[in-house]
Every structure is written in structure tokens, then in C-alpha cells.
Amino acid sequence: MRNLLAGSSLLIALFIAGTAYAHHSGAGVDRTKTVTVEGIVKQFKWANPHSWLEIEVPNSKGSTDIWNLEMTSPAFLVRAGWKSTSIKAGDKVKAVARPFRNGDPGGIFVSVTLPDGKVLGEQATQPAY
Amino acid sequence: MIKSRIGRRVAAAVVAFSFLVGVSDLTAQFQPPGALGALAPENLAKPRPKPPFDLTGTWLHGGGPDNGFRFTPPPGLKLTPEAQVHYDAARKAQSEGKVYRDDIGQCWPAGLPVIMTRVWPIAMIQLPTAIYMISEFMNSLRVVYLDGRPHTDPDIAVPSFNGESIGRWEGDTLVIDSKYFVPDHHWIDSGIPGSDALHIVERIKLIDQGKTLSIEYAFTDPKSWEGTWNITKRWRRVDERDIAEVSCLPDLNDHMPTTHSDANVR
Numbered sequence: 001m002r003n004l005l006a007g008s009s010l011l012i013a014l015f016i017a018g019t020a021y022a023h024h025s026g027a028g029v030d031r032t033k034t035v036t037v038e039g040i041v042k043q044f045k046w047a048n049p050h051s052w053l054e055i056e057v058p059n060s061k062g063s064t065d066i067w068n069l070e071m072t073s074p075a076f077l078v079r080a081g082w083k084s085t086s087i088k089a090g091d092k093v094k095a096v097a098r099p100f101r102n103g104d105p106g107g108i109f110v111s112v113t114l115p116d117g118k119v120l121g122e123q124a125t126q127p128a129y
Numbered sequence: 130m131i132k133s134r135i136g137r138r139v140a141a142a143v144v145a146f147s148f149l150v151g152v153s154d155l156t157a158q159f160q161p162p163g164a165l166g167a168l169a170p171e172n173l174a175k176p177r178p179k180p181p182f183d184l185t186g187t188w189l190h191g192g193g194p195d196n197g198f199r200f201t202p203p204p205g206l207k208l209t210p211e212a213q214v215h216y217d218a219a220r221k222a223q224s225e226g227k228v229y230r231d232d233i234g235q236c237w238p239a240g241l242p243v244i245m246t247r248v249w250p251i252a253m254i255q256l257p258t259a260i261y262m263i264s265e266f267m268n269s270l271r272v273v274y275l276d277g278r279p280h281t282d283p284d285i286a287v288p289s290f291n292g293e294s295i296g297r298w299e300g301d302t303l304v305i306d307s308k309y310f311v312p313d314h315h316w317i318d319s320g321i322p323g324s325d326a327l328h329i330v331e332r333i334k335l336i337d338q339g340k341t342l343s344i345e346y347a348f349t350d351p352k353s354w355e356g357t358w359n360i361t362k363r364w365r366r367v368d369e370r371d372i373a374e375v376s377c378l379p380d381l382n383d384h385m386p387t388t389h390s391d392a393n394v395r
Contacts, residue, residue, distance in 0.1 A: 024231055024233060024234025024235075024385060024387055024388050025228035025231040025234055025387065025392075025393075026387055027222075027226060027227050027228035027231070027387070027390075027392040027393070028226070028227070028228075028387055028390040028391070028392025028393070029387060029392075045384065047381070048373060048374065048375040048376070049249075049266065049267075049375045049377070049381070050381065050384075050385060052384040052385070054384070068384055068385075068386050070384075070385050070386070070387060073375075075373070100386065100387075100390060101226065101392070102390065102391060102392075104386060104390065106386045107386075108387075
């Protein structure tokens with residue numbers, strides 16, 4: 001299920017600009033929009049310089065799309081409350097991302113709602129470096 | 130075995146001559162037999178003036194006004210026709226919401242000077258003979274030699290993304306001269322290429338009671354722009370940080386759609 005939500009957050013945009021894009025440009029991502037998807041986690045990678053989250057999301061064709069959400073590095077995720085065990089394959093989650101302009105499934109990660117209802121984002125709960 | 134007095138003197142002179150030749154032949158990239166590397170205990174122990182400061186620590190770029198991570202060219206910088214083609218293409222891509230030749234996103238090294246401000250912290254270890262700088266970002270290594278060796282002969286120097294750096298102390302300032310950069314996949318800013326003629330002089334000071342590191346850059350690259358491009362950046366000491374292993378691996382970009390989307394202009 002795909003539910004496009006209009007909105008923007010300067011704070012998040014600045015945070016992402018300073019962290020997630022350290023390795024590469026974020027061109028192609030519509031930073032003025034967010035998209036919310038629900039599905040089953042295929043893979044959660046806890047790695048430098050970027051973590052990522054892959055979710056199998058049902059589409060209108062009766063099959064699934066793989067949504068690949070690019071995340072920042074564990075150094076920042078830890079300060080936002082993450083652990084490497086926060087998500088595992090098979091978990092049913094709802095994720096928010098800034099989508100690709102061309103409509104490809106995926107984008108820049110914003111937040112995720114875990115099976116227990118806990119929400120994790122990328123903003124530090126402690127002062128970031 | 131040399132028995133005569135004259136024979137012993139001749140032998141001593143040959144040894145001394147060989148040592149002197151060896152020292153004078155020492156360069157940043159190639160050490161001839163008998164020369165001492167920067168980590169040789171004998172080289173480290175040589176008497177030298179006390180340096181005015183010690184950069185050893187972890188440093189993170191940022192903070193304060195006019196200190197963005199990008200090396201934005203100064204107004205009026207005149208690019209060469211060859212560089213202007215890239216610059217115009219980068220501006221066109223930007224106007225279309227795209228990015229021009231984001232080589233770092235394709236796992237090419239950032240190179241100097243970009244690696245110094247690339248968001249990630251830099252561990253610096255200062256020894257009497259050299260300063261080792263390791264950026265957490267791709268663990269990029271820079272060695273700044275301080276033991277008096279000259280730049281490598283251009284005929285044998287191997288170009289690299291961080292170039293070859295020779296440092297010297299001038300009063301309270303560390304002056305670093307860097308050259309021998311790769312001419313491809315090396316950008317100063319989006320659309321501004323660094324060529325094999327790039328020459329960087331950094332004047333480094335510690336300010337704010339040693340909590341802030343300031344670098345005044347002077348860039349010249351006659352193949353890419355005219356004159357000298359001056360810019361200053363600052364870093365803050367982050368004693369609570371260490372650096373980790375960070376590598377750009379093949380499976381990384383497989384999971385980073387932005388690195389292979391149609392928004393990338395090659």
C-alpha cells in the first residue's frame with residue numbers, strides 16, 4: 001500500500017543533507033514529499049557508511065515491490081535510539097521515506113514504525129556531532 | 130678487513146658519502162637503501178625544534194559562519210575552457226534536479242581537498258617526522274612529511290587522490306605543500322575538476338585555545354582555472370569521537386538507488 005503524504009521538514013532535510021549524503025548525492029529524491037509504505041522487512045543492513053532497509057511492499061498488481069530505503073550511518077542511528085537488532089527480516093513495519101521523483105520504489109529513509117508500535121527515525125535523541 | 134690507516138679513512142669517507150647521498154635522495158614516495166622512513170626510531174629520535182602545536186586528536190569539520198563543507202568557487206573565478214564545459218554541465222544538471230559526475234557516490238576517493246570536509250571526523254596523529262591523517266570516510270589516508278624530505282621527482286611520482294604532502298613549520302603555522310594529484314574522477318566542487326597540475330598550499334593554525342583547527346587554502350590549477358583560489362575552513366576538536374572502518378563495498382551501492390538512478394549525469 002502506498003500512501004503519499006505531502007509535507008516537508010527543514011530540520012530533517014538539513015540533517016539528511018549533512019549525514020546521509022556524505023557518501024553520495026541525494027539528487028533524484030523529492031525532498032518536499034514523504035511516502036508511507038507498509039510491508040515485510042526483507043533486509044536491514046547495519047553498516048558504514050550507510051545502513052539500509054529493504055521492505056517487500058504489496059503493489060496494485062497483486063505482487064510485491066522491493067522498497068529500498070537509504071539510511072545514514074550507525075554512528076547517527078545509535079544516537080537516534082537504534083540498535084543493530086531494532087529490525088529483523090520478517091518484521092511487519094510501516095516506513096516513511098522521501099521518494100524518488102521518477103516513481104521507482106524506494107527513497108531516503110525518514111522513520112519506521114516497528115511491530116510493537118515504537119517509532120524510530122534518524123534524528124538524534126542526544127546532541128549530534 | 131681494512132688494515133691501513135689510509136684505507137680506514139677512505140672507507141669511512143665512502144660510508145659518509147653514501148649516507149649523505151641516501152639522505153638527499155629521500156623523497157616522499159621512494160626511500161633509497163639506507164634512508165630512514167618516517168616511522169624509523171632513528172629518524173623519530175633526531176633532534177628537531179619543538180613544534181608550536183600538536184594536531185594529534187580527532188577533528189570534525191563544521192561550525193560557525195562561512196564554513197560550509199563545499200569548496201564553492203569564489204565569485205569571478207575564471208575557469209579554463211576545458212573546466213568550463215564541466216561546470217556548465219554541472220549547473221545544467223543541478224537545474225534539472227540531477228547531479229553531475231558524482232564520482233564519490235560511485236566509490237571513487239573524494240581526494241584532497243574534499244576529503245577534509247566530508248562530514249566524517251578525521252583522526253590525526255602527529256609525530257616529529259610526519260602527520261598521519263585518516264578520515265573516517267573510506268578511511269582515506271594522508272601523510273604529511275615533516276622530516277625535511279623534498280617532493281618526489283616528478284618523473285617517478287605516483288599521482289593519487291590526496292596527493293603528496295610536505296609540511297614545514299613557519300612560526301606558529303604549519304605550511305603544507307601538496308601536489309601530484311590524479312587528473313580523473315577528482316573534483317574540487319561539482320563540475321570543477323582538479324587536474325594533474327593542481328597545487329594546494331595549506332596554512333594551518335590552532336585557534337580558540339587549541340579547540341579549533343583553521344586551514345587557509347590556496348589552490349592553483351592552471352588547467353582548470355586562472356590565478357589562486359583562496360578559501361578558509363575550520364574544524365573543531367571532538368575528543369569524544371573515534372573513527373571506525375568505513376568502506377565503499379560493491380553491495381553498498383546495490384542498495385543505494387540514488388547512486389544509480391537516472392538523476393546521475395555521467
